[in-house]
Amino acid sequence: MASTANLRTRWAAIGAACAVTLGGGALGIVQATVSTGDRAVYVPISPVRVLDTRAGVPVTNGTLKVVVEGAINLPSGSTQVVVPVDASAVALNITVTEGQKNGQYGFVTAFPCTSDTDTPPNASSLNFESNVDIANAMNVTTSANGSICLYVYGTADLIVDIAGYYIDHNHDDRYYTETEVDTALASKADISSLLAPITPSLPVSIDSVGNVGYFTSITIGTNGNPIISYYDSSNLDLKVAACHNPTCTTSTNTTIDSTGDVGSYTSITIGTNGNPIISYLDGTNFDLKVAACTNPTCTTSTTTTIDSAGNVGGDTSITIGTNGYPIISYSDDTNGNLKIAACTNATCTESDKYTIDNAGNVGQYTSITVGTNGYPIISYLDATNFDLKVAACTNATCTSSTTTTIDNAGSVGWYTSITIGTNGNPIISYRDLTIGDLKVAACTNPTCTTSTTTTIDSAGNVGGDTSITI
Numbered sequence: 001m002a003s004t005a006n007l008r009t010r011w012a013a014i015g016a017a018c019a020v021t022l023g024g025g026a027l028g029i030v031q032a033t034v035s036t037g038d039r040a041v042y043v044p045i046s047p048v049r050v051l052d053t054r055a056g057v058p059v060t061n062g063t064l065k066v067v068v069e070g071a072i073n074l075p076s077g078s079t080q081v082v083v084p085v086d087a088s089a090v091a092l093n094i095t096v097t098e099g100q101k102n103g104q105y106g107f108v109t110a111f112p113c114t115s116d117t118d119t120p121p122n123a124s125s126l127n128f129e130s131n132v133d134i135a136n137a138m139n140v141t142t143s144a145n146g147s148i149c150l151y152v153y154g155t156a157d158l159i160v161d162i163a164g165y166y167i168d169h170n171h172d173d174r175y176y177t178e179t180e181v182d183t184a185l186a187s188k189a190d191i192s193s194l195l196a197p198i199t200p201s202l203p204v205s206i207d208s209v210g211n212v213g214y215f216t217s218i219t220i221g222t223n224g225n226p227i228i229s230y231y232d233s234s235n236l237d238l239k240v241a242a243c244h245n246p247t248c249t250t251s252t253n254t255t256i257d258s259t260g261d262v263g264s265y266t267s268i269t270i271g272t273n274g275n276p277i278i279s280y281l282d283g284t285n286f287d288l289k290v291a292a293c294t295n296p297t298c299t300t301s302t303t304t305t306i307d308s309a310g311n312v313g314g315d316t317s318i319t320i321g322t323n324g325y326p327i328i329s330y331s332d333d334t335n336g337n338l339k340i341a342a343c344t345n346a347t348c349t350e351s352d353k354y355t356i357d358n359a360g361n362v363g364q365y366t367s368i369t370v371g372t373n374g375y376p377i378i379s380y381l382d383a384t385n386f387d388l389k390v391a392a393c394t395n396a397t398c399t400s401s402t403t404t405t406i407d408n409a410g411s412v413g414w415y416t417s418i419t420i421g422t423n424g425n426p427i428i429s430y431r432d433l434t435i436g437d438l439k440v441a442a443c444t445n446p447t448c449t450t451s452t453t454t455t456i457d458s459a460g461n462v463g464g465d466t467s468i469t470i
Helices: 004-017 178-187 191-195
Strands: 018-023 026-031 036-052 059-067 071-073 079-081 087-100 107-112 134-141 147-172 212-220 226-232 237-243 251-257 262-270 276-282 287-293 301-307 312-320 326-332 337-343 351-357 362-370 376-382 387-393 401-407 412-420 426-432 437-443 451-457
Touching (some): 134 147, 226 276, 251 287, 262 326, 276 326, 287 326, 301 351, 312 376, 351 387, 376 401, 387 412, 401 412, 426 451
Parallel strands (some): 237 262, 362 412
Antiparallel strands (some): 087 134, 107 147, 212 226, 237 251, 287 301, 326 337, 337 351, 362 376, 376 387, 412 426, 426 437, 437 451
């Protein structure tokens, strides 16, 4: 059987010489006009990451030249020929992360160039909002020296994956005979599956070995597939499920930490090295711990105790700061405080700890993100007054902050989750325990000193275990 790449290339040529008709359950070939001439053939490849600026300096109001043809150095450290030197264009997926608009606008323009001083065209390939990750697939013509350029208006880290390329050849449709077409169809073993009706997807069981699935947290890995951290309450372990595809119909499940009762209150994100990093509670010693995965699917990892000063590490939430290092919010139950651990390296083997709020019994149900000003912002419960509060850090490592009570209408602020809206302001989901409703607080400025609250669902006892994203 021909390789998948060759077969797909043949199908591209077949499509130029004939039309495929579906009718009466049969697959037929209809003769079309024969033609010749120069045409580009698309050659698909397994996606390869050729650029990732997250470990370096983001692009700010400037142009970055990227060589894509011939032997190139990849972010992984290897050298590889991804695209041949005679390619005419590349199929790219470009992702903007940690973007910051320049005034009202933020965009990336991809274009062929021989130098980063070439003038970009008056066009955009990808528009972005501040602190909203976004991706777009596109085809870009390569220049004579095998390069493309990426112009950024605003500031952004760029991730570029190549999924295929185009190569010119002299095309003669008459080369493909009826026998060759029939052979190509016959060798496609799963042709019947292509004609099968699409059925709705059903929930998939990721892990059913014991009593598992508590304190889940999910993010998208650098391979484009979900990865989930969770607590195995049968064995009292921290586990990770690395999905094999975007819909997670199958996964690899790995026990990350089994030293005692560990893995409650998990929170997972992707570090600047492309590997997941997880914060969680060590329930045996009541410590805050971090597991830094050593590969994108987290089959191996290193664990570090971050804070052991009392009963700490509950209600953890982790994100990546603008310095590229993780930053974690969590509760100090011994003192009833909200705390921050600002990691001083990418794998969080060392960190600085700060008390953010000590006004009573505070810091439960924490959730952390990074605002448009580049500083962390945290939502949490004030359990003394049963209020929803926000702590807006005044610098990147949160050595100082301002706290604001957002909602005090009853027992509110349970199960908080915070993200940044498209208007650049935080938005928080939470539970109103007094009346059993799901509520949202939409901040009216980036530090959430003012906000408007809305009841989203009041049909019964609702609003527990909330999570929000854009």
